[in-house]
Amino acid sequence: xxxxxxxxxxxxxxxxxxxxIVAFTVVYRKKALYPIYVFVLLxxxxxxxxxxxxxxxYIWTVLWGIVMLLPQxxxxxxxxxxxxxxxxxxxxxxxxxxxxVQAALYGLNFKGMIAxxxxxxxxxxxHGVSNFFxxxxxxxxxxxxxLAEKTIS
Numbered sequence: 001x002x003x004x005x006x007x008x009x010x011x012x013x014x015x016x017x018x019x020x021i022v023a024f025t026v027v028y029r030k031k032a033l034y035p036i037y038v039f040v041l042l043x044x045x046x047x048x049x050x051x052x053x054x055x056x057x058y059i060w061t062v063l064w065g066i067v068m069l070l071p072q073x074x075x076x077x078x079x080x081x082x083x084x085x086x087x088x089x090x091x092x093x094x095x096x097x098x099x100x101v102q103a104a105l106y107g108l109n110f111k112g113m114i115a116x117x118x119x120x121x122x123x124x125x126x127h128g129v130s131n132f133f134x135x136x137x138x139x140x141x142x143x144x145x146x147l148a149e150k151t152i153s
Contacts, residue, residue: 001039002046013094013127018087019134021060023141025067026083027149036060051105055098062097063090084135092128095120 004016024032040056047053066086074082096117103113
């Protein structure tokens with residue numbers, strides 16, 4: 001997860017993190033929190049434990065939680081669209097999810113927090129759209145994880 005994010009840094013708000021988190025959650029359920037928080041810690045260790053990092057403690061868990069609420073026996077034809085939509089929604093809401101911590105850290109009132117969210121909407125738009133298209137990789141990645149599990153077992 002961390003390496004993929006670093007490789008894709010040249011394209012702001014375009015990454016495979018949603019793909020990894022959704023696929024890990026579908027396959028490993030609660031154990032998906034391990035790679036999520038390894039990713040979060042690696043980000044802090046290599047990029048600095050600063051104010052930007054604090055929302056990482058919960059923002060990826062929101063995506064994990066949404067996936068945990070999805071039915072496990074979803075029809076195969078529906079899965080790609082649901083996973084793509086979930087990835088997209090998380091991207092569109094990323095700035096809104098991030099905002100409360102930024103407001104608290106920088107002393108913004110409610111209006112200031114809303115202004116911060118509005119200023120970030122173009123980035124959230126890019127984030128949501130790119131997550132939608134990257135989300136097409138979720139089902140193949142789930143298949144690869146399940147195949148790897150069978151091979152190892």
